[in-house]
Amino acid sequence: MINSKGRLLIIDNDASAAKTYRDYLENVGGYHVTVATNVEDAKKMLNSWIHVAIVDKRMVEDENPDDMSGLLLIEESDPLIPKIVLTVEEEFETVRRALTSKGVVAFITKRELRKNGFKLLLKEVERVYSEHRIMNRE
Numbered sequence: 001m002i003n004s005k006g007r008l009l010i011i012d013n014d015a016s017a018a019k020t021y022r023d024y025l026e027n028v029g030g031y032h033v034t035v036a037t038n039v040e041d042a043k044k045m046l047n048s049w050i051h052v053a054i055v056d057k058r059m060v061e062d063e064n065p066d067d068m069s070g071l072l073l074i075e076e077s078d079p080l081i082p083k084i085v086l087t088v089e090e091e092f093e094t095v096r097r098a099l100t101s102k103g104v105v106a107f108i109t110k111r112e113l114r115k116n117g118f119k120l121l122l123k124e125v126e127r128v129y130s131e132h133r134i135m136n137r138e
Helices: 014-029 039-045 067-078 092-099 110-114 118-134
Strands: 007-010 032-037 052-056 083-087 104-109
Touching: 007 014, 007 039, 007 067, 014 032, 014 052, 014 118, 032 039, 039 067, 052 118, 067 110, 083 110, 083 118, 104 110, 110 118
Parallel strands: 007 032, 007 052, 052 083, 083 104
Antiparallel strands: none
C-alpha cells in the first residue's frame, strides 16, 4: 500500500509510457496515480478529486503534428486543476499554446525525460503539487 502524498492523473494514449510514469511516481514519489489512455476516460477522470494532471498533447493521432486533442481536453477542463503538458513536440507554437491553456503550469518534452530520466518528471510534479494544488482537495 502506498502512503500517498496526493492524487495524480496521467493522460497519455501510450499505455506503456503511462504505466511507466505511474509506476515511477507511485514507487519513488509516493503519489497515488490514475491513468487515462483515451479522451473519453480522461474527461471523466478530470472531474474526480485529483491534485495534478499530466497531459499528453496528442491523444488521438500520435503521428499527426496537428493533433491538439490533449490541449483541447485541457481547455475543456477545470482551470483550477494544475496541469503539466508532456509531449514529443518542442516547437515554439506548441509550447506557447500549452502554457497559455487553462491551468497549465509546466511543459516537459519526452526527449527531456529520455535525456534526464524520470527524476525530472518527479521534480516537476513535486513543484506543481506543492505550489499549485487545490488545498480543499485533500
